[in-house]
Amino acid sequence: xxxxxxxxxxxxxxxxxxxxxxxxxxxxxxxxxxxxxxxxxxxxxxxxxxxxxxxxxxxxxxxxxxxxxxxxxxxxxxxxxxxxxxxxxxxxxxxxxxxxxxxxxxxxxxxxxxxxxxxxxxxxxxxxxxxxxxxxxxxxxxxxxxxxxxxxxxxxxxxxxxxxxxxxxxxxxxxxxxxxxxxxxxxxxxxxxxxxxxxxxxxxxxxxxxxxxxxxxxxxxxxxxxxxx
Amino acid sequence: xxxxxxxxxxxxxxxxxxxxxxxxxxxxxxxxxxxxxxxxxxxxxxxxxxxxxxxxxxxxxxxxxxxxxxxxxxxxxxxxxxxxxxxxxxxxxxxxxxxxxxxxxxxxxxxxxxxxxxxxxxxxxxxxxxxxxxxxxxxxxxxxxxxxxxxxxxxxxxxxxxxxxxxxxxxxxxxxxxxxxxxxxxxxxxxxxxxxxxxxxxxxxxxxxxxxxxxxxxxxxxxxxxxxx
DNA sequence: CAGCCAGGATTGTAGGATAATCTTGTTGGA
DNA sequence: TCCAACAAGATTATCCTACAATCCTGGCTG
Numbered sequence: 001x002x003x004x005x006x007x008x009x010x011x012x013x014x015x016x017x018x019x020x021x022x023x024x025x026x027x028x029x030x031x032x033x034x035x036x037x038x039x040x041x042x043x044x045x046x047x048x049x050x051x052x053x054x055x056x057x058x059x060x061x062x063x064x065x066x067x068x069x070x071x072x073x074x075x076x077x078x079x080x081x082x083x084x085x086x087x088x089x090x091x092x093x094x095x096x097x098x099x100x101x102x103x104x105x106x107x108x109x110x111x112x113x114x115x116x117x118x119x120x121x122x123x124x125x126x127x128x129x130x131x132x133x134x135x136x137x138x139x140x141x142x143x144x145x146x147x148x149x150x151x152x153x154x155x156x157x158x159x160x161x162x163x164x165x166x167x168x169x170x171x172x173x174x175x176x177x178x179x180x181x182x183x184x185x186x187x188x189x190x191x192x193x194x195x196x197x198x199x200x201x202x203x204x205x206x207x208x209x210x211x212x213x214x215x216x217x218x219x220x221x222x223x224x225x226x227x228x229x
Numbered sequence: 230x231x232x233x234x235x236x237x238x239x240x241x242x243x244x245x246x247x248x249x250x251x252x253x254x255x256x257x258x259x260x261x262x263x264x265x266x267x268x269x270x271x272x273x274x275x276x277x278x279x280x281x282x283x284x285x286x287x288x289x290x291x292x293x294x295x296x297x298x299x300x301x302x303x304x305x306x307x308x309x310x311x312x313x314x315x316x317x318x319x320x321x322x323x324x325x326x327x328x329x330x331x332x333x334x335x336x337x338x339x340x341x342x343x344x345x346x347x348x349x350x351x352x353x354x355x356x357x358x359x360x361x362x363x364x365x366x367x368x369x370x371x372x373x374x375x376x377x378x379x380x381x382x383x384x385x386x387x388x389x390x391x392x393x394x395x396x397x398x399x400x401x402x403x404x405x406x407x408x409x410x411x412x413x414x415x416x417x418x419x420x421x422x423x424x425x426x427x428x429x430x431x432x433x434x435x436x437x438x439x440x441x442x443x444x445x446x447x448x449x450x451x452x453x454x455x456x457x458x
Numbered sequence: 459c460a461g462c463c464a465g466g467a468t469t470g471t472a473g474g475a476t477a478a479t480c481t482t483g484t485t486g487g488a
Numbered sequence: 489t490c491c492a493a494c495a496a497g498a499t500t501a502t503c504c505t506a507c508a509a510t511c512c513t514g515g516c517t518g
Binding site: 241242268269270280284300301302303 | 498499500501508509510
């Protein structure tokens, strides 16, 4: 056979998965930017897989909302319109505040508590100002940890695959220090409520946090969104 | 070329979509039951499409949650465990009550109102007892119409692809007349609140309806679920 | 300069070939 | 009889080639 990039020969039955992961990473890392077109033919040469496999990977990523497949025109990295972002935050507001409530209910379990505290120690606001990139990473870690300990694995999957990463990257490009600061303060309140085992409080604070975030994102200049000029 | 089942030659670029729809219908119609294995080779012969296309369709359906793809073992129609059903209803409770609230907010728009009323006239409880199959169909129509007029297309897509149809079919198999009756009464209250333009009421009634439905489903005998005996 | 058309680029689909893996049935020994 | 090892068949996963359909671009014509 032949070795692909990482030096490990993806075993039989893992090639598509491998390719999906590779493309996903490339998108999150910004090597593939929203709106960019993906040429199937190029990838076959570049990664060393066949076109059929590439097509399957595209379908997977389309379902995850990371790509958009346009008939006879192939795949492009998804870009959200202002309206879609508004809708997205409205959904997040509900799903993640539910997750926060469940997390507060389950924080009594030692494993959950330990896990949450360890994550919180990593991402808690420190005195120093953070680079945008690192903030985004911490933000993702924090939100994900809450969803994890909610104990609802379907909810977890749902939020995970909710194209959140795409839009977050999209807006991360134009994030300002004061937004990070404000977001941090919201996080403190959410974390506190969860650690206190206060479901209603956790739900409320998470909802407020996302409402504020959403409003801020929608105030961004137009260039950040698809469609409007 | 060659004609496929419906007698219309699916145009270039539509074959996968067509196949997805066909399999989806087969699942909802019960011709493919949860747990059943799908053999790629059979489908190529049966529908007259190539294996690559079948595989793409499988991936799509997996992402929609209707199929489960197990490496080297192919695709099986998804079957949910009791725990997964519980999680699912918890999520629905939040998403659909949001949809109901938004629907009540937007019922002032004539097009929405006309559409909702026409759906309601179709599915409204009548004196006669309904067949299970027809009830399930009406139930789906009703819930879908609310999501539609919520105006949040992402929410609409999300709920649509939330494997709801699978579980509903799964539980539909063992539905009793008294459950349909009770569900109908819930629907009346939800519809009334929406038509009154009462967002808070619509949200509350929808949440109650789904809470009741979820509790009822979870009281079903074990055979209805995957895993537990 | 607008409309049209040819050719290249790219996608969509079909179908064959091969290796990996799973399934099942058989056989030989304890 | 029971069980483990092996063999044969079935099925999947992947790669490959081929060709039709469609999109795109750039030049030609009027």
